[in-house]
Amino acid sequence: MDIPVGAEVFCTNGLCGQSTRVVLNPKTEEMTHLVVKEKESPHKEILIPVSAVAATTPDSINLRYDRHEIGNLQPFIETDYVQVDIPRPAGGLYYMMPYVYPEVETIPVKHETIPADELAVRRGASVEATDGHVGRVDEFLVDPENDCITHLVLREGHLWGQKDVTIPISDIERIEENTVYLKIGKRKIEALPAIPVRRKWL
Secondary structure: OEEEOOOEEEEOOEEEEEEEEEEEEOOOOEEEEEEEEEOOOOOOEEEEEHHHEEEEEOOEEEEOOOHHHHHOOOEOEEEEEEEEEEEEEOOOOOOOOOOEEEEEEEEEEEEEOOOOOOEEEEOOOEEEEOOEEEEEEEEEEEEOOOOEEEEEEEEEOOOOOOEEEEEEHHHEEEEOOOEEEEOOOHHHHHOOOEEEOOOOOO
C-alpha cells in the first residue's frame, strides 16, 4: 500500500480533503497517522489514524470514515493563547527608560499535536545521500499488515530521468522533520528500481 502525500482524500460520503503529511515513528519505522487538510472552510488539518485508510491509489486515498467523523478528530495544529507582558512607553513620543509599564497582551501560539517521539513528514521533504542532495519525498510504501514503512519513493529528474525511485527503509539512516538522510550514495541510488512518473509534481 502506498500512502501518497498531496493526494485527494475521500471519505465514505465523498471528497473530504487532501493529504498534506504523514506522521511516523522513526524508531519503529511505523506510520501512525495521515494529516488531511479539509476541503471545506476553515480548511483545518486533521490527524487521521493510518488504520482508517481503506485503500489508496497513486492519486487518492479512501478512508473508512465519513466527513462528520473526521471533523470530530484531533486537529493537527492546535492554537494556545498565552498572556505576555509587553513593555509600553509611559508617556508621549519622547520618554526615557525606565518610564515604561507592562501591558498584558494575549498572543496565539500554534503547535503540532503529535507525540513527542514522532515526526510529521511532508511531501517535498529533502532527501540527502551520503554524497549530497538527491531529491525529495514523493510518498511512502507501507506494509498493511503492520503499518510499517517498507520504502521511500524518491522524486528526482536530473539524475536518472523523470522516474520515481523506491528506496528500501533499510537504506535510510535517519529521518528528521524536513530531511531524510540515507546510508547510500548517488551511484547506488541510480541502480535501484525505478518506475515512470505517474503524476505531475505539485
